[in-house]
Structures are given as structure tokens and as C-alpha cells.
Amino acid sequence: MISISGLLGQAFAILLALVLAPLLSGWVGQCRAWLQNRTAPPLLLPYYQLQKLFHKDVVLAHGASSLFRAAPFVVFGCMVLACAIIPSLSTDLPLAPAADAIALVGVFGLARVFISLAAMDVGTSFGSLGGRREMLIGFLAEPALLMVIFTLAMIAQSTSVATIVETLAHRELVIYPSLAFAGVAFTFVSFAENARVPVDNPATHLELTMIHEAMILEYSGRYLALLEWAASLKLYAYSCLGLALFFPWGIAPGDDLLALVAAIPLLVLKLAIGGALLAGIETINAKVRIFRAPEFLGTAFMLAVLGLLVRLLLESKV
Amino acid sequence: MTSLLPIDTLLIAACAWLAIGLLGLVAPRNTRFISKTLFPLGAMIGALVGSVALGSLGGPAQTAVLAIGLPDLPFHLRLDNLSAVFAMLLGFVSVGISVFAAGYFRKGEGTAPGLLCLEYHVFLASMLMVLLADDAYAFMVAWETMALSSFFLVTTDHRHEEIRRAGFLYLLIAHVGAIAILLCFGVMTGGAGDYSFAGMRAQQLSPFWASAAYLLALAGFGAKAGLVPLHVWLPEAHPAAPSPVSAMMSGVMLKTAIYGLLRVSFDLLHTTLWWWGVVALVVGLVTALFGVLYSTVQNDMKRLLAYSSIENIGLIAVGIGLTLIFHAYRMEALAALAMTAVLYHCLAHSAFKSLLFLCTGSVLHATRERSLGKLGGLIHRMPWVAWLALAGVIASAGLPPLSGFVSEWLLLQSFLFSPGLPHPWLNMVVPVAAALVVFVAALAGFAMVKFYGIIFLGQMREPGLKDAHDAGPWEKFGLVWLTLITLLLGILPSTVILRIDAATRQLLGTGLADKLHEHGWWMLAPISPERASYEPVIFLVTIAATLLLGRWLVRRLYHGRVRRTSAWDCGYYFQGPRAQDTAEGFSQPIRRIFEPMFRMERHFPTARDAAPYYSVKVEDHFWYWLYLPVARAAGWVSTLVVTLQGGRIAVYLMYSFITLLVLLLVARP
Numbered sequence: 001m002i003s004i005s006g007l008l009g010q011a012f013a014i015l016l017a018l019v020l021a022p023l024l025s026g027w028v029g030q031c032r033a034w035l036q037n038r039t040a041p042p043l044l045l046p047y048y049q050l051q052k053l054f055h056k057d058v059v060l061a062h063g064a065s066s067l068f069r070a071a072p073f074v075v076f077g078c079m080v081l082a083c084a085i086i087p088s089l090s091t092d093l094p095l096a097p098a099a100d101a102i103a104l105v106g107v108f109g110l111a112r113v114f115i116s117l118a119a120m121d122v123g124t125s126f127g128s129l130g131g132r133r134e135m136l137i138g139f140l141a142e143p144a145l146l147m148v149i150f151t152l153a154m155i156a157q158s159t160s161v162a163t164i165v166e167t168l169a170h171r172e173l174v175i176y177p178s179l180a181f182a183g184v185a186f187t188f189v190s191f192a193e194n195a196r197v198p199v200d201n202p203a204t205h206l207e208l209t210m211i212h213e214a215m216i217l218e219y220s221g222r223y224l225a226l227l228e229w230a231a232s233l234k235l236y237a238y239s240c241l242g243l244a245l246f247f248p249w250g251i252a253p254g255d256d257l258l259a260l261v262a263a264i265p266l267l268v269l270k271l272a273i274g275g276a277l278l279a280g281i282e283t284i285n286a287k288v289r290i291f292r293a294p295e296f297l298g299t300a301f302m303l304a305v306l307g308l309l310v311r312l313l314l315e316s317k318v
Numbered sequence: 319m320t321s322l323l324p325i326d327t328l329l330i331a332a333c334a335w336l337a338i339g340l341l342g343l344v345a346p347r348n349t350r351f352i353s354k355t356l357f358p359l360g361a362m363i364g365a366l367v368g369s370v371a372l373g374s375l376g377g378p379a380q381t382a383v384l385a386i387g388l389p390d391l392p393f394h395l396r397l398d399n400l401s402a403v404f405a406m407l408l409g410f411v412s413v414g415i416s417v418f419a420a421g422y423f424r425k426g427e428g429t430a431p432g433l434l435c436l437e438y439h440v441f442l443a444s445m446l447m448v449l450l451a452d453d454a455y456a457f458m459v460a461w462e463t464m465a466l467s468s469f470f471l472v473t474t475d476h477r478h479e480e481i482r483r484a485g486f487l488y489l490l491i492a493h494v495g496a497i498a499i500l501l502c503f504g505v506m507t508g509g510a511g512d513y514s515f516a517g518m519r520a521q522q523l524s525p526f527w528a529s530a531a532y533l534l535a536l537a538g539f540g541a542k543a544g545l546v547p548l549h550v551w552l553p554e555a556h557p558a559a560p561s562p563v564s565a566m567m568s569g570v571m572l573k574t575a576i577y578g579l580l581r582v583s584f585d586l587l588h589t590t591l592w593w594w595g596v597v598a599l600v601v602g603l604v605t606a607l608f609g610v611l612y613s614t615v616q617n618d619m620k621r622l623l624a625y626s627s628i629e630n631i632g633l634i635a636v637g638i639g640l641t642l643i644f645h646a647y648r649m650e651a652l653a654a655l656a657m658t659a660v661l662y663h664c665l666a667h668s669a670f671k672s673l674l675f676l677c678t679g680s681v682l683h684a685t686r687e688r689s690l691g692k693l694g695g696l697i698h699r700m701p702w703v704a705w706l707a708l709a710g711v712i713a714s715a716g717l718p719p720l721s722g723f724v725s726e727w728l729l730l731q732s733f734l735f736s737p738g739l740p741h742p743w744l745n746m747v748v749p750v751a752a753a754l755v756v757f758v759a760a761l762a763g764f765a766m767v768k769f770y771g772i773i774f775l776g777q778m779r780e781p782g783l784k785d786a787h788d789a790g791p792w793e794k795f796g797l798v799w800l801t802l803i804t805l806l807l808g809i810l811p812s813t814v815i816l817r818i819d820a821a822t823r824q825l826l827g828t829g830l831a832d833k834l835h836e837h838g839w840w841m842l843a844p845i846s847p848e849r850a851s852y853e854p855v856i857f858l859v860t861i862a863a864t865l866l867l868g869r870w871l872v873r874r875l876y877h878g879r880v881r882r883t884s885a886w887d888c889g890y891y892f893q894g895p896r897a898q899d900t901a902e903g904f905s906q907p908i909r910r911i912f913e914p915m916f917r918m919e920r921h922f923p924t925a926r927d928a929a930p931y932y933s934v935k936v937e938d939h940f941w942y943w944l945y946l947p948v949a950r951a952a953g954w955v956s957t958l959v960v961t962l963q964g965g966r967i968a969v970y971l972m973y974s975f976i977t978l979l980v981l982l983l984v985a986r987p
Contacts, residue, residue: 054876061885063777065697067708070865077864084860097847098856099718102730105756106718107857109763113715116767120899123695123776124887128899135767136907139760146730146756150749153734159850218885222872294911305750312737312746 006094009260010084013093017083020268021236022046022229024275031279032203046232050225058221061122071118072219072226078111079233088240089263090252091162091169100159101149104241105142108193111230112138119215130214133290137192137199137211140297145189147304151182151311152245161244169248177314181307183246188300190238192293195231197282199293202231209287236271243270324374325382325397328405328450331367332443335360339439346432353420356435360442361416367446368409371402376820387455394514396452399820400585403661404577405449410803411569411668412442418676418796419562421789422683429474441467441566448574453514454503457578461499465492465542468571471563472555484554491551495541499578502534506586518586528589535582536598542575543631546605547940553612556624557688561679564620568627569672573664576634580660583642584825592646592741599639603751606632606758611915613765614908615936617690617901619678622769623671626714629762630667634660636755637729640736641826643748647740650828655844656732657822658815658830663725665814666807670713670721673800674769677707680793681773684786690769690901695778699786704774706797711770713804715763719854719861721807724842726759731850761908768904777895809854811842902934909936917942 026046033040042048060069082104084095099107116131153159155176156167192199195212204210216227244251250266252259288296322330338360342352374380379398387393397405419438423431444467447460469492473485507513508521523531541548556564583594609628616622637660644653678688680703687693697704713720733752739745778784789797807814812834819829830844837843843851872878887893909916917937923930 054872057877057879057881059881059883062882063695063698063885065775066701067697067704067775073865073868074861076868077861080864081857081860095856095860097841097843097851098853098860100850100852102727102850103718103723103852103857106716106723106727109715109760110712110717113712113717113763113767117771117775120767120771121697121775122885122887123895123898124885124893125890125897125899126887128771128776128904131767131771132899132904132907135764139757139764142760143753143757147750147753150734150752154737154749158848159731159734160848163848217888221879222876226868226872290907291910301753305753308749309746312749 003092005257006092009090009092010094013089014080014084016264017080017088017233017236017240018229020271021083021232022050024236024239024271025232027272028235028275028279028282031276032282035279035283046228050229053220053225053228054222056221058223060220061124061218063122064218065121068118068121068218069223071114071121072223072230074114075111076226076230076233078107078114079230079237082107082237083233083240085161086237086240087162087165087244087251088267090256090260091166092252093162096160096162101153101161101164102146102159104161105145105149108234109138109142111234115215115227119218122218124218126210126214126217130211130217133211134215136290137293137297140294141189141192141300144185144297144301144304145193147301147308148182148186148189151178151304151307154308154311155179161241165244165248165251166253168245169251170253176311178307178311179246181303181310183242185300185304185307186242186245188296188303190242191281192297192300194235194238196278198285198288198296201287204287209290211290239271239274240267243267243274323380324370324377324402325380325395325450327370328367328397328446329382329384329395331363331370332446332450334363335439335443335446338363339436339443342432342435342439344432346430349424349431352431352435353423356439357416357420357423360439361413361420364409364412364416364442366409368406368413371397371405371409372817375399375402375406375817381452384456387459391453391455391513393456393459394452394516395447395450395456396515397450399824400577400580401449403818403821404573404664405446407573407665407668408442408445408449408570411672411800412566414796414799414803415562415565415569415672415676416796417799418565418679418793421792421796422560422562422679429470429476434471434474437467437470438563438566441471441571445570445574449577452516454500454507454518455513458496458500458503461496464571464574465489465496468563468567472559472567474560474563475558481558484551484558488551488555491541491548495538495548498534498538498541500538502531502538502582505531505534506582515581515586519588522588525589525591528587529591529594531587532583532594533597535579536601539575539579539582540601540635543572543579543635544605544609544628545601545631545635546608546628547944549605549609549628550938550940550945552628553616553621553624553938556627556675557618557620561620561675561682564623565672565675565679568624568675569668572627572631573668576631576638576660576664579638580825583638584645590642590646592643592744595639595642595644595646596744597639598635598642599748599751602632602635602637602639603754604632605629605635607754608632608915610758610761610765611908611912612936612938614761614768615905615916618688619681619690619693619769619773620675620688622690622765623674623678626762626765627667627671629758630663630671633726633729633755633758634663634667636751637663637725637732640729640732640748643736643739643744644732645826649735649738650826652732652735652738653826654822654828654830655728655735657826658819658844659725659728659732661818661821662728662807662811662815663722665818666713666721666725666804669800669803669807670710673710673797673804674707674714676793676797676800677703677710680789680797681786684788685783687780687783690772692780693773693778693783694776694780694895694898695774695783696786697774699783700774700788702788702794703797706801707770707774709801709804711766713808715766716759717763718852719808719858721804724808724811724852724854726755727842727852728844729755731844764908768901772899772901772904776898777893779895779898779900809858810839811852811854812837812839815842902932909934915939
């Protein structure tokens with residue numbers, strides 16, 4: 001069942017994720033700068049930053065416990081696992097049975113709990129503020145994300161991400177209205193989950209508006225590097241998931257080497273377009289107050305439920 | 319020589335527990351003898367109960383008749399697969415709690431240790447008898463013994479008034495529930511007068527009476543389990559009781575109520591109507607949502623856990639409702655999936671909730687403080703308790719790869735099949751209910767981060783916490799034991815489900831075992847691997863491998879240098895413990911978003927206050943909507959009775975005279 005080529009493909013997918021993820025963050029940053037009429041930072045800036053941070057000494061607060069030091073590795077591990085089970089190039093992933101779409105939500109949840117706990121560990125005002133807000137966004141976003149997954153799982157009759165993607169990629173060209181609802185809801189959720197503009201701002205250091213940045217304030221050196229890398233892996237994972245679910249064309253079925261090779265430039269192209277769109281949406285929106293976030297995510301949830309109902313009412317015979 | 323049947327062994331174990339309890343009375347003040355000899359002995363009996371029950375799973379049902387009880391109704395006992403699953407739960411969880419209790423109970427705290435030992439072991443034995451009872455009389459005797467012994471355990475520290483009050487409330491609701499259960503059994507005999515469960519199984523009830531029996535069972539067992547609106551005793555009784563007792567009540571006793579509900583609705587009643595499932599589903603969802611919302615705003619660590627227990631019982635009720643719906647439409651394979659989720663969540667919850675309650679016990683002993691606002695930073699002083707509690711917290715938040723996630727995953731999988739229901743609107747509404755289940759799980763994550771972060775992380779909020787000490791060896795053993803169960807349930811779901819499948823098969827006629835046998839022990843694929851699969855071992859190994867490999871690579875390629883200094887916090891200088899979130903502060907977003915759900919009294923400081931303070935008090939709506947009106951009505955009725963009962967003999971004589979006259983008028987031949 002598990003073939004050598006499958007294993008190689010799996011290892012390659014993980015490596016590609018590790019390499020491409022900072023590049024995607026760099027690309028989004030560059031597009032943002034262009035759109036805002038600023039001089040763009042170099043595309044490879046995230047790599048330079050990772051290199052710099054890994055070289056630096058870790059400066060730990062006196063009150064930091066062992067949990068604080070373990071959390072970056074756990075978060076990083078969760079994100080690597082998420083990237084491993086999301087089909088980016090091929091659906092033949094030996095690790096895919098380890099976690100289906102529901103467990104994937106669980107992986108993101110586990111990472112969120114660890115980073116929030118780490119944020120509370122040193123015992124500073126901003127840390128606990130960030131942890132509390134992160135958990136707030138989390139419990140609002142998770143139901144919406146799961147409703148999206150339910151809609152797709154009902155179309156594909158499966159919760160395995162690989163099977164969903166295969167079903168969606170090789171269906172005859174039927175328009176599913178439910179997919180449109182699910183797609184919009186998924187976009188909303190990914191903005192919230194990745195600390196992007198309407199909910200959070202990755203570039204902010206204005207204290208009172210921070211969420212993600214507030215949680216990692218006390219981190220430095222290699223720990224910060226891992227967390228930054230994990231954040232870009234999360235963005236990459238969400239992008240790949242969105243692309244695989246809603247634009248699945250070009251993902252190699254099974255262990256077809258030629259299709260796999262062809263899938264790489266296509267993925268890069270899709271990510272580049274997606275990243276540019278993300279930067280565009282971020283530029284034309286303003287960050288909302290934290291207490292507007294429930295409205296934003298409530299909308300996402302309603303859209304996802306509508307998608308599910310549309311699926312059940314109109315498409316159950318399809 | 320005939321070998322001992324499992325049911326005989328279990329009976330001997332129950333007698334042994336009683337004997338251990340009575341031995342406690344021999345030297346009621348000898349703390350050393352009682353805690354270091356009797357409680358460990360009780361734990362060994364627990365291990366025996368657990369392993370015998372585990373061994374008997376999958377075997378035929380065994381019966382026994384005891385020569386005690388009513389003249390024409392001796393105690394009937396029966397050990398079948400359903401009882402065995404719950405007896406296994408009782409046995410294995412009690413090992414951890416009993417060993418912990420050996421290190422927990424000290425001199426001079428409330429009830430004499432000997433008496434406590436008696437109550438505790440009577441409690442254990444009565445729970446075992448509840449699971450074994452095969453007639454209504456034996457069941458009620460065991461049930462009431464369980465309620466009474468736990469009442470005395472709750473009121474261990476009876477010198478405090480609020481603890482007496484909590485105990486009274488518990489006793490009151492336990493008896494309201496017991497009356498409903500008694501009536502339920504009465505309905506199920508169908509007037510035939512045969513109170514054995516075999517007699518009830520033979521009855522063919524009309525849908526009306528079957529529904530009456532089901533609703534009575536739901537109310538009666540729901541009162542014990544903590545379904546809304548009969549949940550109010552939980553957040554009062556759990557903080558009042560000593561921690562091992564809270565752990566036992568929350569971990570095991572609530573599950574006996576679930577056992578009773580399963581026994582009545584799937585074994586004793588033959589008919590199943592689809593709306594029974596809807597009732598359980600709705601009640602379960604309301605309970606789960608209510609429990610989790612209130613658990614996020616609690617400031618007392620044991621109250622927080624008590625509300626979290628309400629939430630978990632709600633999720634179990636949701637699973638039972640889904641099982642009933644599938645069962646009513648004869649979709650037995652899907653019913654089996656939901657039933658497995660129910661049984662699994664019972665096992666998972668009993669382990670991780672006992673673990674968390676015991677951790678609060680250790681914290682309480684180390685700090686004498688229950689309020690979250692006065693704790694913090696204990697991971698530095700109590701690393702064992704903190705790291706073991708982390709396992710409980712992750713399981714309780716329903717996150718992979720620990721036990722809580724498995725049952726949630728199974729429940730969500732069964733929700734995914736609900737569009738196939740042959741009912742015009744159920745197939746639309748039920749899938750959306752899954753969103754609420756996820757919402758509850760995500761909020762549980764919030765509550766657990768609050769629980770863990772405020773107690774164990776951050777700076778110490780009180781100077782006295784510096785003297786906190788880690789748990790002793792007995793306590794550590796109890797905690798490690800329950801953590802191991804949580805871990806095993808988390809990473810070996812297939813193996814566990816293959817064992818408990820016998821109970822599902824007994825109740826529904828089909829199970830998941832055939833499907834699971836097709837795959838390895840590491841894979842959980844209840845329908846087919848293409849449809850859905852979860853491999854916690856691979857999951858754990860991948861994360862652990864990345865963690866270790868990452869750490870090794872970073873140290874190898876770069877360095878592992880660390881420098882310590884004071885915290886940065888955007889350069890803010892005054893970083894005392896008061897700058898952190900308090901428990902109230904952490905749950906502020908929840909209070910704000912779900913404001914109508916709470917009854918709040920808040921006081922905000924103003925700029926002109928001489929002594930500014932902030933206070934918030936969150937109360938349960940149900941007190942004001944349901945309990946106080948009922949209490950007021952009871953008071954009003956009693957005042958009426960008082961006017962009738964003036965205490966003067968002449969008035970009573972007049973009553974007798976009037977009664978006589980009326981009787982003469984009415985009862986004329």
C-alpha cells in the first residue's frame with residue numbers, strides 16, 4: 001500500500017513546504033508594500049530573518065518555565081504535520097490517513113493551545129492578553145471551519161482530505177453553489193486564523209491591537225525563529241488547503257511522477273496569485289476592533305451553514 | 319473444583335470494599351493505618367474489579383441471586399457487557415483515586431479518617447452494585463446507598479455552613495431524581511408486578527407508556543448526571559467535597575447515571591421513537607453549551623471543573639440522542655458508531671476529569687487556595703502536578719492525540735451520516751447541530767487554557783505560593799496512573815473499541831469490530847479508510863519526531879545558548895503579578911459576547927472613588943427562573959399549612975369533628 005515513491009513524495013512535500021512557506025510570507029509582504037506605495041523589502045527577507053534569529057542567543061525571561069521552551073517546537077511540529085497531510089502536489093501521501101480533515105482542525109487547535117499557554121507563561125500583561133484573544137478567535141473560527149469541512153465531506157462522502165481533493169478534482173464540470181458559500185467562509189476563517197488584516201495585523205506593534213504578536217513578545221532567538229517559521233507554515237498550509245479544496249486542478253493523482261513534476265510550477269503559480277490577492281484584500285480593508293471579530297467570524301459561520309443547507313436542500317440528488 | 323465466575327469475583331470485591339470500610343472503624347483515629355494500609359488495599363480491589371470486568375467483556379451474561387432483599391424478591395444480579403464496561407471504568411479509575419487518597423487525607427480535617435474510609439468504600443461498593451443490579455429493588459437500594467454515602471462524603475468538612483448547604487442541595491436533587499427513576503421502573507413493570515429487569519424486558523409497553531418511562535428515566539438519571547435544568551448541585555457539591563471525592567463523583571458516579579439511561583432506553587425498553595433521540599439531543603446540546611459557557615467564567619478551580627463536567631455529560635447526552643435517532647430508524651451500523659462515541663467519551667471523561675480534580679486537590683493542599691485569583695506560577699514549584707495536569711487539560715479540550723479527541727471525532731463522524739435519515743427535516747437540522755458540538759469543544763479549549771494558564775503559568779499572584787510543594791509519592795502515583803489511562807485511551811482507540819464493542823453489540827445487535835479488524839491496531843477507521851481515518855500513533859510520532867529532530871538540528875547547526883533576564887513586555891517596567899490577567903479578566907470576552915446568558919452583578923470603579931474596586935459576580939439564570947420560584951411556592955404552601963396547624967388542641971379536635979361529619983355524609987351506605 002505504501003510505496004517508495006509515495007514516501008519520497010511525502011518527504012518532498014514536507015521539504016517543499018518548509019522551503020516555500022517563508023517565501024510565500026515574503027511574497028505577500030512584498031505585494032503589500034507595492035500596493036501601499038512603499039519600497040518593497042527583498043523577497044527573501046523571511047529567510048534572512050530566520051538565519052539571523054537562529055544565530056542569536058535566546059534571551060529568556062526569569063519567569064519562563066520549561067513549557068515556554070517546549071512550546072515553539074510543539075507548534076512547529078503541529079504545522080509540519082498539517083503541511084504533511086494537506087495535498088499540495090499529490091494526493092498520494094502515506095501520512096494522510098493519520099489525520100482526516102477533522103483531525104486537521106484538531107492539529108491547528110493543539111498548536112493554538114500551546115502557543116496561548118506559552119504566552120501566559122512569563123506572566124506579563126501583553127502575553128495573557130494575546131493568549132486570551134487568540135483563544136477567542138479560535139473558538140469563533142473553529143465551528144465555521146468545521147462546517148466548511150462538513151459541506152465538502154458530504155460532497156465527497158469522506159472526511160479524508162486526500163479523498164475530498166481527488167473527488168473534487170475529477171468530477172465532471174458541475175457547479176456546486178454550496179462550494180461558493182464554503183469558499184467564501186473558508187477565506188474568512190483563514191484570514192482570522194492567520195492573523196491577517198481584518199482581524200489582526202501581522203505588521204503591527206501597536207500594543208492594544210495585537211493578537212499574534214502579543215503572544216510571541218517574550219520570545220527571541222531560535223524560539224522566535226521557529227514560531228515565525230511555524231506562522232508562515234500555517235499560512236502555507238491554509239493556502240494549500242484552500243487551493244486544494246476549491247481549485248484542485250493540477251494536483252497529481254497517485255504516484256504519477258510526470259504529473260508530480262508538472263504540479264510544482266502550477267502550485268507556485270497558484271500560491272503567487274493567492275498571495276497577491278491576500279495582500280490586495282489586506283490593503284483595501286481596515287483592521288476591525290477585537291469585538292467586531294465575532295461579527296466577522298459569525299458571518300463566516302452563517303455562510304458555511306448556508307453552504308451546508310444548500311448542499312442538503314438542492315444538491316442531495318447530485 | 320469449579321473456577322470462580324467473574325460475577326462472583328465482583329461480588330467478593332464489593333464485600334471486600336465493605337470489609338475495608340468497616341476495618342476503618344476499628345481504629346477510626348489512626349490516620350497512618352487507614353491511609354497507608356486500607357486505601358491502598360481498596361485500590362488493589364479496584365484493580366481486581368477493573369481487570370475482571372475487562373476479562374469478562376465479550377463473554378455471555380452471568381446471573382446470580384442473593385438471598386437478601388424482600389421475601390418474594392431476592393437481589394437479582396447480572397453481569398453483561400454493558401455492566402462490564404462501566405465496572406471496568408469504575409475499577410481502573412478508582413485505583414488512581416484510592417492511591418491518591420492514601421496520600422491526601424490528613425489528620426484533623428473534618429470527619430474522622432475511619433468514618434471517611436467507611437463512607438468512601440461503601441460508595442465504591444454501592445456503585446458496583448448499581449452496575450450489577452438486575453431488579454428494580456436491588457437497583458434502588460444500591461442507588462440510594464450511593465447517594466447517601468456520597469452525601470456524607472461531600473459534607474466531610476461539615477463545620478462550614480456553605481458545605482452543609484451544598485450537601486443538602488445535592489441530597490434534595492438526588493432524591494427528586496430517585497423518585498423519577500422509581501416511577502420509571504413502576505411504569506416499566508406494566509402493572510404485572512414483576513420488578514426484575516427480566517420481567518421488564520418481557521413487557522410490551524404501548525408507545526405512550528414507553529415514552530413516559532423514557533422521559534422519567536431521562537429526568538431521573540439526568541438529575542444525577544447533571545443535565546440542565548437539574549445541574550445546579552454539581553457546581554455546589556464538587557467544590558465542597560474533598561478532591562478525591564469530587565474526582566470519584568465526577569469521574570465515576572456521573573457515569574452510573576449514564577449507565578442507567580443506556581440500560582433503560584436500549585435494554586429494558588423495546589420500542590424506540592425518533593423524537594426520544596431529538597429530546598436527548600436538544601437537552602444534551604443545551605447542557606453542553608450551558609456547561610461550557612459557565613465553566614469559562616468561573617473563578618474557583620473546582621467550580622470550573624464542575625461546569626466542565628456538565629458540558630461533558632451534555633456531549634454524552636448528544637451522543638445518546640443521535641444513537642436513539644439512528645436506532646429508531648433501524649440504521650444500526652450508524653447507531654453503533656454513535657454508541658461507541660458515547661461509551662468512549664464515558665471512559666475518556668472519567669479518566670481525565672478525575673485526573674484534573676486530583677490535580678486541584680494537590681494544588682489545594684500545597685497552597686490552601688481554591689480561588690484562581692490567588693494562584694499562578696505553580697509549574698515552578700509543582701512540576702509533576704503541572705505536567706500531568708497538562709495531559710488532562712489537552713484531553714479535556716478535546717485535542718488530539720489524547721482521549722477526549724477520539725470520542726469527539728467519533729461523534730462528529732456519526733453526525734456526518736445524519737443527512738441519510740429518512741425524515742423530512744431531521745436530516746437538515748441534525749448536521750447543523752454538529753457545529754454546536756464543535757463550538758462547545760472549542761470553548762472547552764478556552765476554559766482549559768484559562769484553568770491551566772491561571773493556576774500553573776505566569777507569575778505567582780500571592781507571595782505565599784513560594785512555599786508550595788509538589789505532590790507526595792502516593793499522590794504522584796495516582797496522577798500518573800490516570801494520565802497513563804488518558805494516554806492509552808488517546809493513542810490506542812482501535813484496541814479499546816474492540817474491547818468495548820461487546821457492549822455496543824449487546825445493545826444494538828451490531829458493532830464496529832468487523833470494520834476495525836480489517837486494519838492494524840494503529841488505525842481507527844470505523845467505516846473505511848477512504849471515508850475517514852485517524853492514526854493517533856502516527857500523529858504523535860510525527861509531531862514528536864519533528865520536535866526532537868528540530869531541536870537536535872538547531873543545536874547542531876547553530877547553538878543552544880540561553881541568557882536569562884527580566885521580561886520584555888514592550889519595555890513596560892512595572893511587571894508585578896497584578897499586571898497579568900486575573901481569572902475574571904481572562905474570561906472578559908466571553909462575558910461580553912454572551913452577556914444575556916449570564917446573570918451578572920458588576921461594580922466598576924470610577925475616577926473619583928476613594929477606594930476603587932472592581933467586582934463581578936456571575937450567577938446561574940436557572941436559580942432565578944426555576945429554583946427560587948419553586949422554593950417560594952413551597953414556602954407559600956407551608957405558610958398555608960401553618961395557618962391550618964395552629965397548635966391548639968381545640969382546633970385540631972374541631973378538624974376531627976368536621977372530618978367525621980363529612981365522612982358520615984359522604985360514606986352513607
